[in-house]
Every structure is written in structure tokens, then in C-alpha cells.
Amino acid sequence: MKLGFSAEDEAFRAECAGWLQAQMAGPFADIRGIPNLCDEIPRRKEWEQQLAADRWSCIGWPAAWGGRDATLAQQVIFAEEYARAGAPNRINHIGVELAGPTILAFGSEAQKAQYLPDIVAGRKIWCQGYSEPGAGSDLANVKTKARLEDGDWVVDGQKVWTSLAHYSDMIFVVARSEEGSKGPKGLSFLLMDMDQPGVEVRPIRQINGEAEFNETFLTEARCPADAMLGAAGDGWKVAMALLAFERGVSTLGQQMQFRNELDAVIAAARTNGKAADPIIRQRIAQAEIGLRLMRYGALRMLSNTDLSDIDGAALTYKIQWAKWRRDLGELAMDVLGQEAEIAASNHYEWGVLPNIYLYSRSDTIYGGTNQIQRNLIAERGLGMPREPRGIS
Amino acid sequence: MKLGFSAEDEAFRAECAGWLQAQMAGPFADIRGIPNLCDEIPRRKEWEQQLAADRWSCIGWPAAWGGRDATLAQQVIFAEEYARAGAPNRINHIGVELAGPTILAFGSEAQKAQYLPDIVAGRKIWCQGYSEPGAGSDLANVKTKARLEDGDWVVDGQKVWTSLAHYSDMIFVVARSEEGSKGPKGLSFLLMDMDQPGVEVRPIRQINGEAEFNETFLTEARCPADAMLGAAGDGWKVAMALLAFERGVSTLGQQMQFRNELDAVIAAARTNGKAADPIIRQRIAQAEIGLRLMRYGALRMLSNTDLSDIDGAALTYKIQWAKWRRDLGELAMDVLGQEAEIAASNHYEWGVLPNIYLYSRSDTIYGGTNQIQRNLIAERGLGMPREPRGIS
């Protein structure tokens, strides 16, 4: 057990920090530190491509596919320096951290050659077609159907909560490819182009007034027969593996964002004098502890090389950060006081701190509500009896 | 809606306050303010009898049975003045507030004549035979059996958590009188003498080192055939009605005890300087609010004359006070600091405040755990689907 970094690691830190700071001070200074995921999309695509140009876009990937085979320590360092430099949130988070690793794990060589270079290069942005209306977080209840027709999969159905679908190029879709099948059986995992007549995206306006999520309607949408990861019927297995990547190194970048958010709360408390309030001090300390423990929890789960293992740190991570961020949002409001409820402009638009308060109400819901997370923890982590399903 | 008291009420207050204070300053000064329920039993019996001598033992009962037909306002006033005078907790709480009202509601005239005078006079102390090992709070799962033999009910079984059984004269027992019956059917409600060979009481030592609760073993224990409230098979109905009395005026006396406990915490905080700690101040304010709201919740439920109604204030009362008192115990420990963990003597015995901390861990369990309370609230108060029972 060792937490410090080696001299080699520190050299790597110097290299990536230098590059990132130069970019953010120079050509990409205009998008330094922008908070909202939906702002400045074209510039962010250029930023993805700049990362790729210098081989910083997917450092954890194998060198053969454009990565750097970066160690865990290096990935930690890159995440830290990325945030420190104020580089914007990765627009292709889903491609780089979810779709890519899943294709690396389950794809044929031909599929890797077809999809990975566009991700590494920042040419194609991905989104995720899991949730459906009526099925909620219940992937086993997917109703979207896929049938084979003239060498294509033809897909009909509706996905919902497809984050960032409105500017994505590709979507992975879990669909029921075996007619009459139920539950986790008979599902397949398809890789589809967004730019086709059968795909329609309608934004969903959220509580904060923005529209990051979408409904995605698939009406005779098509992809070639070989645009499937695993075999027909393997969809559940592939989807579950992908969810495990969600708890992977992508957590590090997310934590750096949380660090910036907590720092913003601390700065606000210092500015307006709330930093002297003993109760606010307790809550800030609580947030500080929580953030540090998330970091070391993530390092514990990442140091565990087998992601498929039942690992307590990994199993509890989602609910931990979702609760942490919800608490941070409430703390931010209490630090700012009534001031926080007044928008800066004439639009219904919120600064970083009030936006955490509003947005974080969805953190405890999407990707498995806190209730479902607790079921998983009890059943998979503690071996408790499974919650019975109704007769469906 | 009116909270103030009438001039008539205030006259009543003067009368009972005068009497109580004189008793506690004079003949019963030795048991003024003693906190533990199991201390000074003989003197407390004398006190019950003194209350009876001046018709203060059961003021809410009908005058015909030795009460005063006291109004709700008068009962509130009596409880307040009883606590203010430092009179000790009623040793026959179960007889006066549970058994008596249930006999008044379900008993024949002969039964009333047989049992009520001994309760009013403080001659017979009662305890409650509901819970069983293995059944816990699940009254429908009672296993104790009663059979009719030679004009007697003969009872075999085991009761547990029989509070104060070791000095009680009478017990009411819910037993299965119909062989092979299941659930709420086939139960009967029996009134039994404790002083007989078939009844054995073993104290259960609790977390705080004391033994207020007992196991009660019934081995061919007997009572006459007519020592049954309601008919054979009515046991469930009678038991449920009795539980409703538990939420009756007896709550008022309990609240006065809570008031004294919170006052002791406040006094400790003032003495040791913790009253200046802003976080302790918040918690004391929270406790103060909670106590006041319990009072007005109790008045709301008591002003609702039909106790069998589903009344939100009544349904949520148990969990409210149990949580309040558990929080108070933790607050008391935090106010006292490490000091609280050192006993005053060489025995494992605790003063009022540390004892609240320890004892209150049982408040959330006996009489229906907080979990069961929440089921009841959701199912009876909100009409949610019932929790399925297993196949038993």
C-alpha cells in the first residue's frame, strides 16, 4: 500500500501539465473552465481533436489503438492536471470511457478498426440508449425491438434520458432481438448511426431549465448486421460490462469536477462571511471528508484489477457521490443565502452553485436510483434475498 | 380551536396542584422525583393508594367507578401538575391507563365490579402479556394456548418483554383459544392472577444494567372461565382497542417526563458551558420544537373523540416520541461529554441522562419497532399495499 507517486510518475505529471496548461492558456483559452456541458459544442469538438492530435484523448487505451497504456497512477495524474488546467468537461465522455472500452473488450478486430479510431480522434461523439419510458432503470424490461431484414438490423422503440443525444454521431442501443423473449434474455447490443431518418431526438427540459437529456425515437432505424457487440442475445452481458466501466477511471475526472465545485462553495463562504458560521464550517468539513473518501474509495476500486469482482468500494460508489453532490448543492444554497435564488440575467439560467442544487436532484435518480442502488448493495454486496419481481 | 384554559379549568388546576404539592412536600417527600421505575416499589404502592384515597388515581374514569369524569383539559392539567410536583411515575400505569379503560369498554358489569375497584384503589398492579419470543411484535402469530378445563381457562406458553411483571398482581394475556387457528382469528383476551404456581417470572437484564422487562412462563396457569374480556375469539379486537388506549391520555404523563428530561439536559448544558456551543444550541432547539409538537400532536389526537379513527397524529405518535427520545439521549451524551460514561458509584448504574441514552435504544423497538410503525403508517395512513406475509 503506497499513496505517493514515483519519480517517473512525477515526470509524466510535468509533461501532461505542461501540455494542458499551454493549450488552455493559448489556443483553447476561450473554453477554459466553462461549466455547462451543452455550451460551445463545436469548440469542444475541436478540443477533443486537439487532445487526439497529441495522443492525450484516451491515455488508458492500448497504444495499438491510439492510447498510451497509461498506468492507474498516470491516469490519476492526468485527471488531476486536466482539472487543474481548467480544461472543459469531455464532450465524448461516453465514447471514450464507455463505448470504447466495451468495444475493446467485446469487439472483433474488424469492429475495433471500424469504431475506435473515430473515438480516439474525436471525430464521432457517442451517446447511450439504455433507459426506456416505462422501464426506467430496469434494463431487463427493455421493449425496443430489433429484427434482421435484408442484412440490416431494423430497430423500433423509444429510449429516454439519452444524455447529449442531440449532438451525438453514434448511439449504442440495447434492444430485444429475440421476439417474445423476457427479462435479460434475448437482448442485443447494437452500434448505430444517429444521422439517419429513423432516429429522432427530442430534448427534455429539466428542472434547471436546460435540456441535456433527450427522448430518442427509433422508427425503422437501421444498422448493418455486423454492428453488434457480442452475439445476438449477448446484450445483457455486454451492457453489464459497460456499466462496470462507468465505475472505472472515468470517476477520476468526475471527482476533479467535484473538487472544483467544493472549492467554489468554499470561496463563496469566505467571501460572504459564512465561513465563520460554526454550522457551515461543520458542513464544509463534512463535504471535504466525503470528497477525500471518494478519492480513496476510487483508488481502492481501481487498484482492484478485476472489475467484475464484487468490490464494496465499487458497489457503493454511485450512491456515495450522488448523495455527496446533493448535500453539496444544499450547502451551496445555504452558503449563498437568498441571493442564490436570483438569476444573474433575464433568463432562467443558473450559475455553477445553484445549478448543482437543482441538477443534483437527478444525480440520485439516473443510472439507477438510490433505491435501486441499495437493493444492489444489499443483494450483491451482502447476499441478502433478492427483491421479488411482480408478475409481468 | 382554542388552546387556553377556562377559569373553571384553572380552578381545577389550583385544586390538584395544591393537593399534589402538599403530598410531595409532606408524607411522600421521600419518593419525590425518583427517576427509576423499579425503585421503592412498596412506597410507590402506598402512593397509588394515597392517590386513590383522595380520588386522584383515575380522574378520567367515570365517577361511578371511582373516577372524576375529567375533561381532556382537566386531564392535561393534572398531568402537568403531577409532573411539576415531582410525583413519581405511576407504578400501575398499565392497570390505570390500559387494563381499566379496556375493561370499561368490553367488560360485563360483573367484570367491572370485580376488577375496577382494585385498580382504582391501587390494590392490584397490572402487567401486559402480549409479546412472545419468536413472534416479536407480531400479535397475530401468538402461540400461547388456552383450553377450557373444569370451568377454568388453562394457559400454556411464554410471554416476553412483560414490563414490571415481577411486582404485578394481574396480567392480561392474549392466547390462542381455538386450536389450529391462525393469525388474528381464534385469539382470546384473558385476565389472570400472577400469584399462582403456573406463572413464573424471570427478569431480563437490559443494556443499562437494570431489569425492568421479564420473561413470563405460563405452565398450566389458570383463570376462571369468566375472566375473559369479550367472547372467545374476540382477543384480537380487544387487544387492538387496548393499543388505541396506549395513544390516549397516558401520553400526557409521558410527555411531562420528557419535559423533565429535556430540562435536565438544558440545565447540564448551562452548567458546563455547552449552552454556548452553536451546534448544541441547534440541537436543543430541535428537541424543544419536537417536544412542543408532540404536545400539540397529542392534543390533536385527544381532541378527536373517536379513537378508532385513522388519525394521522395518532398513527405517527409512537415513532415520533421514540425518535425524539433517542435523539435526546444522544444530545445528553454530547452535552455531558466523556463525563457521562463514568458511573457515579461502583455499580453499573446510570444517572438520568446517560440512562436515557441507553434505555431509549429500546424505545424504538418495544411496542412495535420503528420499521413496523412505518408499515402501519404507510398501509393504514396512506393506503399503500400491505407488506406480504411469508408462507407460515
Added chain:
Amino acid sequence: MEFAFTEEQVMIADTARGFFAEHATSARTRAAMAADGIDRELWSSFCNELGLAGVGVPEALGGAGLGMVEFALIAEAAGAQVAALPLMGNARAAHALVAGGTPEQQARWLPALVSGESIATSASSQDASFSNGKLSGTFRFAPHGGSADLLLLTAGEQCLVVEASAPGVAVTAHVTMDQTRPLATIVLNNAPAETVADHAAANRALDVTGLICLAAEALGGAQAALDRTVAYSKERVQFGRAIGSFQAYKHRLADMMIEIEQARSAVYWAACAIDEGSDEAQIALHSAKAFCADTFHMCAGNMIQLHGGIGFTWEHDAHLFFKRARSILSMLGDSQWHREQIAALVLDQAA
């Protein structure tokens, strides 16, 4: 002593509940949110058809001559629908003028406040200056301030009556998180202002009415959040079962009910204590505001959570409750502040 509603009180509650349930619909509230946060038609019917805007104003001054309990019943019903109304502003101003206004001020303003013709707001400032009938200073966070005709302003210990249309008055309405009660900043530059007859009484009425109004609205909102979630949970199926059949879900609803029942005691205790001039009035007011605001926020947060994905969309009404709950939390002193006032009453007086 009788802690139950009279028949008349039950009737007022039923009438108000029915009125708001019928008229303060989501569609109408959203239309008001897109404008200045006032549903004018609702407001007009409330004042004139229902005639409840002056519930706490004496009959001799054109009101219904009832008390805080009745006012709370109405605010609770309005809160249950997150109705977009200047109820708080008008009630505060009316009660302040009743308690401390001059006869002229009462005659000038009360009829218009009770009929709803005039809209009032209140705000306070610690560093405003008043001399020779002219007031200068900045008054922030005035609810519905952008639409107000009458401004009742607390400057230190003084209470001043200002007309919004007077020279030297500049009001800036802000886009506000809770769009059903947008806040405004009022800047006065030597604006003409009248003193009331009894500053302390007027300011006390502003406080009392504001706190009772917010606590009662919070109670109504919390109960509605629970009721709507209960209804949803019985219909919505997931994992092949009504989600309301999951025990964890049920317990969460039970937890809401436990808090709400206490909040209900708090509101009516406080309202009664005010009406009866009880010694407990001050502690009751602080308790009611702190406890009800916390309860509403908890319940509205649970409403979002227990609705799942739909709960955090703009389309669903859950966010209206949540944002109203937040605004009640921070308005007129946050819960921590009110609890500290209670601690001071309990701990700092001579033993």
C-alpha cells in the same frame, strides 16, 4: 381547551381547498410563471368571488374579521397548489395597517388590498435613511415586488408606507428560482414615505403574518407532495410491481407523513397562540417556520426522487413544489436562524 377546528373553520378550509384545486391548475400557474408570477384571474376570483383576501381584517375595516387560524387554512390550501398569488404580500400589508396604520392609511389601502385591486409587498433594510418624509435605501428580496402598488418597508425599527408609483422609487424584478413568487430589488432615492401610527405593531404584524403564511403554505405543499406521490406510486409499475408496493418506498412515504403531522401541529399551534395572545406565541412562530420549511423541502425532494426520471423534468410539477420549498426555506430567516432564536429563548434567559 379544544385543539380541533370549529365547523366554520372546516368550512373555510374545504372551500379554499376546493377553490385552489379547481382554479390553480398547472397550466395556469405555468402561464403566470412565464409572466410576473401572478395568475390575475385566480387572484381576482380569490378576492372577489371567494372573498377571502381579507380574512384576517376586522369586519369594520371591510374584512371577514377572523383570525390567524383561518388565514393559515387559506394559505395552506394555496400552498397545496403552489398557487401563483400575492397572498403573502397583501396579507402582510393588510395586517400591518390594521395593527399599526393610521385611520387614513387604513381607509386608503385596506379596501384595495381586500378587493385585490392593489398588490402589496414588504421588504426590510438595515441601512435605509428616512427624514422629512423622504426615504432612501435599498430593499432586497421583495416577493412579487415587481408587480406591487404598495410597499410596506421596514427600515430598522420603523415601518413606512410607500407607493410604488411615487417619484424616486425604482423596482427591479428578478428572474427567480421559484417563478411563482419572483423577488424584486427596490431602490428608493428620496422617495415620499409615510410613517405608520404604531411602528412596532405594524412590524410585528408583518413578521407574524409572513411566518404563519410561509409555514402554512409549506404544510399544504408538503401534504400535496405526499398525496401526489402516493397516487403516482399506486399506478406506476416497475420490475413488474406497483412501485408503491416496495417497502423502502412505503417507508419513505411514511417518513413524510410523520413530519407532516408534526408540521400540522406546528402551524395551528402557532396560529392559535397568536390569536390567543399566548406566552408561547414567539417560540411557536419560530418552531412553525423552521419545522414546516424543513418538512416541505424534505417532502418536495422526496417527491422528485420517488417519481424517478419524470420527477426532474420541467414538464412535471414536482419542481414547482421543490422550488417553492427552497424559497420558503430561505425567506424571512432560515431554519438555523429560527432555531437559534428558540435556543436563545430556552437557554439564555435567567434560570
Added chain:
Amino acid sequence: MEFAFTEEQVMIADTARGFFAEHATSARTRAAMAADGIDRELWSSFCNELGLAGVGVPEALGGAGLGMVEFALIAEAAGAQVAALPLMGNARAAHALVAGGTPEQQARWLPALVSGESIATSASSQDASFSNGKLSGTFRFAPHGGSADLLLLTAGEQCLVVEASAPGVAVTAHVTMDQTRPLATIVLNNAPAETVADHAAANRALDVTGLICLAAEALGGAQAALDRTVAYSKERVQFGRAIGSFQAYKHRLADMMIEIEQARSAVYWAACAIDEGSDEAQIALHSAKAFCADTFHMCAGNMIQLHGGIGFTWEHDAHLFFKRARSILSMLGDSQWHREQIAALVLDQAA
């Protein structure tokens, strides 16, 4: 950077866990509780057969020469059984003498502390006075103080070595809520006392070892509370079902696991930060103590609650966990105090 245990660390953990599970049984612990809170036989095997009492003492001074991570693994295993041992007192004293003792003090005491022959305690006082080799003052809340041979006493900024058998030393052992670690009051009246070589280093070692020990014990205790409750819930049937099949029960267990996983990160982060001399060491220590103590108290409280009636009997072990949790909460600074220290580090330094 590698936040996983080495093979050696896994072996130490397994050995310690096995040892305490086998020997620190409920019956033996209860026998110790009725006496002075030390299971002598357990203590002797721990020191001599297992040889782990000197885990953090350098090999040259007779120990195993390992670090805080290894010490934490052992304290965690002891805490999982609420073992009645003077583990904390001896480790604190040994580490303080290693860090700041004179060579003579090290030679005199370390072998006896490592072999378990001597028992040590520590306590501090702000108003003790030391001059001419004599110490006077009252030192309260000394864990296992009634059984101690060696007293390491912090008086202001000084650290002093006192023999319990010396003239002028009066120790009063108290009946204590947690009977596995009873507290004592030590009154010194011109008792002979030695100064250490490096007061700051010795006091720092006392602090660090105490906080790591308590945090690790709390982690072990919390995990054991969860494990035992999980096992109980799978067997115990109520309402015709294993109680562990009720979703609310499951979620409560899940909530325990969520906290425990964070507590685990906290203990090993803090121990590692100490071993590596990291900048984060201080914030890590405060975090670990506050978070783990809170977690243990929550889990032990849940253990009682989820066992129902049996859970609050003397006969069941749940109260041993609960009382240990309470004592850890208040020992060496409560959680509020540690969080305030973190707030000071985060908020009060120059931006």
C-alpha cells in the same frame, strides 16, 4: 501509487482476524468486563504467541518494525471482537517512547510493553505543574488506567513518564459505560516524573497512534456489527419471512455498508499518509477519527435496532459494540471537534 494491501499486510490481517475471532470470545470478554476490563490470557497470547504488540516498534528496539497500516490492521481485528485489551494504551506509549523517549526510557520500557508484561495508559491535563522532577495535577479519562504500570502524561506541551507505583500517584478506576476499556482518574501529588527527549515528537506519536487505533477499531466494530446483523437477518423469521427479506431492512444494511466502505478508505488513507509523511496526514487523521467513530455508532445502533427485542438485552453482544462505539466517539476529541479542525485547515489558511 497502489492503494491495495501487500501480501504481507494481507497475511497480518488474516492472522489477527483469526486470532481475535478464536480467542476474544463473548464469554471471555464478559469475564474481563466484570474485572478490570483486561482479558489477561488474551493479552498475553497476543503479545507473546502472536508477537504483534510491537508491530510499529523498530526491530532494533524489539518490535516488528512495521508501520501504521499494519497497526491499523491489528486494531481493526481487535475492534471487530470488542476485545478487552490495553492495545491502545501500550501502542501509544511504545510509539511515543520510540519517537521521543531517551535511550534509557526506551531500554527500560519498550521490552516490557512489547511483551505485554507492563501495561501503559496515557492522559493529558492543561493545569498540571512540573518542576524539579516532580509532577502534580489531575489526569482524567485514562483508558485502562486502573491497571497501568506506566503512565505517559501530557501536561501542556510536555510529555512525562511516570511509574504508577511511584509515591504520590493515586489512581481511581471508574465503573465505565464501556466495560472493555474502563477509564480512570490519576491524581499526582509531587510524584516523580521524567521528561522525554523530544516532547513534541512523543506527544505527536500519542495523538497519531490514539486516533489511528480508535478509527481502526471503529472500522472493525462497524463491519462486525454489519456482518452479525446480516447473519441474524437471514435466520430470524417474522411475519412468516426471514426479516432480511424485507426491503427496508435490506436498505438499512446497505446504508451501513455504504458508510463502512468509506470508513475503510479513511483508515487506510490516514495510516498510509502517516507512514509516508504526506502533507495530507493531518486532515486524514481528523477525517478518519470523525468519520469512523460516527460510522461505528450508527452501525452499532442499527445492530441493536435490527435485532429487535433481543438486541437491547444484556445477554446479547450488541450492547458491547454500542458502548464501545460511544466511547470511541467521545475519546480524543469528538467528531464535531475533529470536523472543526478540518474546517480550520480548509477555510482559515490564506487563500
